Amino acid sequence: MEHEALGEARAWILGAIGEPLLNYLLPEGATSEEGGTAGPIEGEFFSAVAELRRKLPEDWDEQTQKQAFRSWLLQKGEGDKTVARIVHERTCVDDVESGDDAVTAALIEVAQNVYPALLIPAEPLPFPALIQPEVDTAFHAAAYQNGGVFTRAIARDSGLSSVFTQDSDPIHSQFNYQANTGHGGALQLATLPSELLLSAWRDVRETMGPVGKFIERVMFRWDMLRSALLGNSVDAVAKIAFTGVLLPDGRAVAFGDGVVRTVTQAERDRVPEGLKGKISGYSGDGEVVTINYDGDVLLEYRFPYRLRLSGDLSESWVDSDEMRPPADINRLALRLRFALMLSMDSTPRAQLIQTWVAFDEPPRPGSSISWSDPRHGAGFTPVRLTSEDVDRWCEWFDILNDSRVDKIELALSRILRALAERRDPSDVLVDSVIAWENLFGTKDGEPTFRITMCLTKLLKEGLEERVKFRTELGKIYALRSRVVHGSGELKATDMVKCQEALDVAISAIRVLVSRRQDILDLKDGALRSAALLLDG
Structure with missing residues (x-):
C-alpha cells in the first residue's frame, strides 16, 4: 500500500476505534516496514478494511460506517475468535494462562474475545446523566454474545450449578x-461475564498493560466471587473518599488497618457527574490550592466479606453478628478525620470531609456506591498537606486509635458534624454541648454545674481564671437551653458563643486523649466527672 494511502487508512481507522485498540491490533514497530510502508500483516488488514468500506451502503454517514467497522472487529471468525483477536494474535503472543478447570478456561476465552471492546473509547451520552458510561456499548454486546460458553460451563459444574x-x-x-x-x-x-470483565478492566485501565495482566485480574475477580458463592469468607475492599485536603505527591500512608492515598482517575470516573466540581483557596504562603468536591484523598480498607445466598430478599441479613456491616470502617474514618483536625494548628481548621463510599463487592465490584455532596454542608478551605503535616496527622491518629476513645465516640462524631455539616450556628451549639455531656454528663444531680466544673478544671489553671471560664460556660449552657426550648432567635453575640462551645469541646478532647488518659479509663461520664472533680 502506498505511503499516502497508508496514512489515510490509519487515520480513518484511528478515528473509528481510537489509539489503544489500534495499537492492540497493530503494535507499533511490529507490522510496518522501514520507510513507513505497510508490512504484509498491516497491508492485509488495511485491504480488508477497505473492502469492508466498499461494501457498506453509500447512504451511510461517516459515524454509521465507523460503527459498522467496530462491529466487524468484534464478530467471530476462525476458531471462534473475534476478528480483532485474530489480527492481534498474528503479531503478538500473549502470556495467558489456560485455566485449571472448564469454567475458568471458558472465562479466559471470553475475556480474550471481549478485551478489544474495552479498548474502544466510550461515547459520552448526549444529555446530562448521573454517571457517564465507562465503556462503549460494544462491550456489553460483546460480553453477552461471547459469554454463553462461560455461563454454560457454570451450569454444568457440580459445585456452582446449585x-x-x-x-x-x-x-x-x-x-x-x-x-x-x-x-x-x-x-x-x-x-456475570460483563460484571467480572468490567471490574477487572477498572483495575488495569490506567496502566493499559498487556492482555495477560487483564486476564490475571479477571481470574482474581472470579476466584474471589467463586469462593464467596461457595460459602467462604474473602477479603474485600471498602473505599471512602474525602475532600478538603491534598496529600503530598505520591504519598500513601498506613493508618491502622487502612491505607490513605490519592484518588485515582478510574475511581473518579465512577463518581456521579453532579458531585464533580472544584474549589480553590490560598495557603498560608499565598499558594493557590485547588481540590475536587468529589474527593482527592481515599481511605482503602480490607475487611472479611461474607455473602449469604437467599431465596427471599425480604429476609433480614443482620440476624447474626457476622452479617452486620463492618463497624471498624466507620470507626477508622471517624478517627482519621478527627486526628487531622487536631494535628493542624490553623484557622479555619483543616477538614477531611467524606464524599463517597464504595464497596468492591465480588458480585458487583465497584457498583455499591453512595455519596454526599460537601457543598451542602458548612464551608471549608482547601489545604495542601506537607510531609510534616502528614507525620503529625499519623501521631494524632495513633493517640486516637485507642480502645478507651471508643467511650467518647459520640463526642467525636458530634464535633465533626458541627464542624463539617452544620450551617446554622444553633446546630453547632447543640452538637457541641452534646459532646460536653458525652464526656462528663450524668443523669444524677445538676448537669450544668457538674459539666461546666469538669471542663473548667480540665482546661484552666488558677482560681480567678477558672471562675471566669466557668461563668462563660454557664452562659453557653443557658443559651443552649433557650435554643432547644425555642425561646427566641440568636443574636450576633450568641453566634460567637456557638463557636466557643465547639472550641471548648475540641480542646477538652485534645487534653483527655493526650494528657488525661486516666480519665478515659473510666467507663462513663458520671465516673469521669467524679474522678476529675475529686482529683486534688
Missing part, C-alpha cells in the same frame, strides 16, 4: 444474595 436458580435455559438463571455490607440483590448468570 448456586443459581434453575431455568430451562441456563442463561436465564440467577442467584439472590445478601452480604455483610448491607447490600444484596439478584445477579443474573447472563450478566
Whole structure:
C-alpha cells in the first residue's frame, strides 16, 4: 500500500476505534516496514478494511460506517475468535494462562474475545446523566454474545450449578444474595461475564498493560466471587473518599488497618457527574490550592466479606453478628478525620470531609456506591498537606486509635458534624454541648454545674481564671437551653458563643486523649466527672 494511502487508512481507522485498540491490533514497530510502508500483516488488514468500506451502503454517514467497522472487529471468525483477536494474535503472543478447570478456561476465552471492546473509547451520552458510561456499548454486546460458553460451563459444574436458580435455559438463571455490607440483590448468570470483565478492566485501565495482566485480574475477580458463592469468607475492599485536603505527591500512608492515598482517575470516573466540581483557596504562603468536591484523598480498607445466598430478599441479613456491616470502617474514618483536625494548628481548621463510599463487592465490584455532596454542608478551605503535616496527622491518629476513645465516640462524631455539616450556628451549639455531656454528663444531680466544673478544671489553671471560664460556660449552657426550648432567635453575640462551645469541646478532647488518659479509663461520664472533680 502506498505511503499516502497508508496514512489515510490509519487515520480513518484511528478515528473509528481510537489509539489503544489500534495499537492492540497493530503494535507499533511490529507490522510496518522501514520507510513507513505497510508490512504484509498491516497491508492485509488495511485491504480488508477497505473492502469492508466498499461494501457498506453509500447512504451511510461517516459515524454509521465507523460503527459498522467496530462491529466487524468484534464478530467471530476462525476458531471462534473475534476478528480483532485474530489480527492481534498474528503479531503478538500473549502470556495467558489456560485455566485449571472448564469454567475458568471458558472465562479466559471470553475475556480474550471481549478485551478489544474495552479498548474502544466510550461515547459520552448526549444529555446530562448521573454517571457517564465507562465503556462503549460494544462491550456489553460483546460480553453477552461471547459469554454463553462461560455461563454454560457454570451450569454444568457440580459445585456452582446449585448456586443459581434453575431455568430451562441456563442463561436465564440467577442467584439472590445478601452480604455483610448491607447490600444484596439478584445477579443474573447472563450478566456475570460483563460484571467480572468490567471490574477487572477498572483495575488495569490506567496502566493499559498487556492482555495477560487483564486476564490475571479477571481470574482474581472470579476466584474471589467463586469462593464467596461457595460459602467462604474473602477479603474485600471498602473505599471512602474525602475532600478538603491534598496529600503530598505520591504519598500513601498506613493508618491502622487502612491505607490513605490519592484518588485515582478510574475511581473518579465512577463518581456521579453532579458531585464533580472544584474549589480553590490560598495557603498560608499565598499558594493557590485547588481540590475536587468529589474527593482527592481515599481511605482503602480490607475487611472479611461474607455473602449469604437467599431465596427471599425480604429476609433480614443482620440476624447474626457476622452479617452486620463492618463497624471498624466507620470507626477508622471517624478517627482519621478527627486526628487531622487536631494535628493542624490553623484557622479555619483543616477538614477531611467524606464524599463517597464504595464497596468492591465480588458480585458487583465497584457498583455499591453512595455519596454526599460537601457543598451542602458548612464551608471549608482547601489545604495542601506537607510531609510534616502528614507525620503529625499519623501521631494524632495513633493517640486516637485507642480502645478507651471508643467511650467518647459520640463526642467525636458530634464535633465533626458541627464542624463539617452544620450551617446554622444553633446546630453547632447543640452538637457541641452534646459532646460536653458525652464526656462528663450524668443523669444524677445538676448537669450544668457538674459539666461546666469538669471542663473548667480540665482546661484552666488558677482560681480567678477558672471562675471566669466557668461563668462563660454557664452562659453557653443557658443559651443552649433557650435554643432547644425555642425561646427566641440568636443574636450576633450568641453566634460567637456557638463557636466557643465547639472550641471548648475540641480542646477538652485534645487534653483527655493526650494528657488525661486516666480519665478515659473510666467507663462513663458520671465516673469521669467524679474522678476529675475529686482529683486534688
